[in-house]
Amino acid sequence: MGPVTAAVDAAVAAARRRYRRLDARQAAAERAQGALLVDTRPSELRRVHGHIPGALVVDRNVLEWRLDPTSAHRLPPVSHAGVRFILFCQEGFASSLAVGSLLDLGLTSATDLVGGFAAWRDAGLPVSRT
Numbered sequence: 001m002g003p004v005t006a007a008v009d010a011a012v013a014a015a016r017r018r019y020r021r022l023d024a025r026q027a028a029a030e031r032a033q034g035a036l037l038v039d040t041r042p043s044e045l046r047r048v049h050g051h052i053p054g055a056l057v058v059d060r061n062v063l064e065w066r067l068d069p070t071s072a073h074r075l076p077p078v079s080h081a082g083v084r085f086i087l088f089c090q091e092g093f094a095s096s097l098a099v100g101s102l103l104d105l106g107l108t109s110a111t112d113l114v115g116g117f118a119a120w121r122d123a124g125l126p127v128s129r130t
Contacts, residue, residue, distance in 0.1 A: 014100070022113055024113065040094065053127075063098055067085060091117075092115045092119065095113065
């Protein structure tokens, strides 16, 4: 008998097969070209670990409504379905599931950050503690 995989692990793997993920340097380069970094972490994690200056903070429970350009509840920077979103959570797992949800809405430019916020910080990219 082979190893047992939790259903959620299989869901993460399935979501990731649908798009190309970015490492921290790639994400920083795309951000410099206009992509929006989207922090989906709870406020407690942002308080403890810091945040990426200028990243758009969107709680995971309202993510689809805030990033869907057809939603009455979308955020101002969300003007069309082609906006490049780079989602991140703390370590890059929950953000993969969130990208899968955005792809289901037709937001085909969505991706996430391999390793999440921790990878960004570990790459020496800008982080704020305030």
